[in-house]
Amino acid sequence: MNLSVKDISKRYGKVIALHKVSLQCAKGEIVGLLGRNGAGKTTLFKILFQLVEPDSGQVEFSPSKHKTLGGIIEKPGLYGYLNAYDNLKVFSRMQGLRLSEKDIELCLQRVGLPIDRTDQVQNFSMGMKQRLAIAIALLNQPSYLVLDEPFSGLDPIGIKAISSLILDVVAKDKIGVLIASHLVDQLSAISDRIYVINNGEIINSGETQQLIKDHSSYYTLYASNIGESESLKKYQAEIFPTKAIIQLKGHQLVDLLQELQEENIEITSYVPEVDFEKLFDVKA
Template identity: 80%
Template sequence: MNLSIKNISKSYGKISALKGVSMHCSKGEIIGLLGRNGAGKTTLFKILFGLVQADSGQLEFEHSKHKTLGGIIEKPGLYGYLNAHENLKVFSRMQGLKLSEQEIELSLQRVGLPIDRCDQVQHYSMGMKQRLGIAIALLNHPSYLVLDEPFSGLDPIGIKAISSLILDLVAKDKIGVLIASHLVDQLSAISDRIYVINDGEIIKSGETQQLIRDHSQLYTLYAPNIGESQCLKKYGAKLFPSKAILQLDTPKIIEVLQELQEENITITSCVPEVDFEKLFDIKV
């Protein structure tokens, strides 16, 4: 059974935090929940974990001998004065587990953390704390991993490392992953599908690449001799020896690529940039 969220609504007094939110995630799939801060992402995840009671709607997921959900909401809730081994021991006992030292080391290795580091986790970088939080979330082998803003506070190297970790977990363990973020570039890089939430409501959803194509107007084209193109000049493109940057409506890009082919220019890569304002239907 998929993890299904059906028509979830939640209000705090006169403020509607969620308005009939529906989405689903299958095992082996990465689902992105894209929205600005305050859009309702964290509230939805708290409802998933039973930390907040929904006013209406329902959640459906399979119940196995292991736990169904593991995750991080807002930020890893670690014991800063303990080391990584000790944190895993504490959280495993909370879940009724008694991990051996070997199992703890395997848990650390699984998320790319050193097994010989003994200092307090309060000295860890944000990326290492995220990794340890994920190791704790994976205790008891959950079917689904839920991550709330896992890229926040990370530098580009840290973002790439966490993204690679998530992709590796899905490939090896076939778990489903639900990620909430306000960073469209990071979500689009690893998600199979994306739901866009704005003011507590899902306003768009679809397969990631199609959603990007539908909301892109700026394209970077790469080719060894693209700087020699004549057709790109009429589109007002910025030309460089091996790349060109141009802005145009999505359907037009197919015509441009055909014209380049007629010029014997072989495009090696066409990278669209999502128009964030267009994605949220905001007029500026």
């Protein structure tokens, strides 16, 4: 079962917001839409929710009888003067749902919010507001969840918590999730595939790890004794006692790891540093 966007275009006067944008998201899959602010991410999401009419192209659900969407566009539209419970109650009624007190409590627990917190939502942290917004988006048991910049304004702890929540929802409910963000590190950490959008066009796409590998120029390698390596000296590298920052191409990484293993240097992790200009400006 897929959510398919096919050749969507949208123009506002002389400004091209989207140009022949195509992407797919399957149930049980997390798909990232990576782009700078103003790249067209929010416009596309508004089209998905039929808030904006495209000039051409179409959105398809296969099979068509399963087409429920839940989501957050731009920022959570919560009632700040109500508590979390009452927000869920109001939004459920808007959707024609008849939820019991127990149902609403389960919705709160599902996203990690306390059921006994009675203060106004305007007092919540940004992370808690995002959790509540996700709970609201899940009220109609959607086949697909669409999240627009869910990590925006969050500290590292909040980002980790929201990422864990998204992964948990996908694992338990097998829904498809489409996430738009300008934060490549956060998006690549949880996405199965990524589409890169720039100036309203998809300019790169692929499986996350391969896409990151193909567009990385530097790698940071970690090992307790990496500073003792002789192999690293033939590479352009900054070498420290427990880490090294190395410029190399993806295919060179395998050779280097083999050389380090032969030196009895056990790499505990390696992190690619994405070349943003290459990722955003070169067509795949």
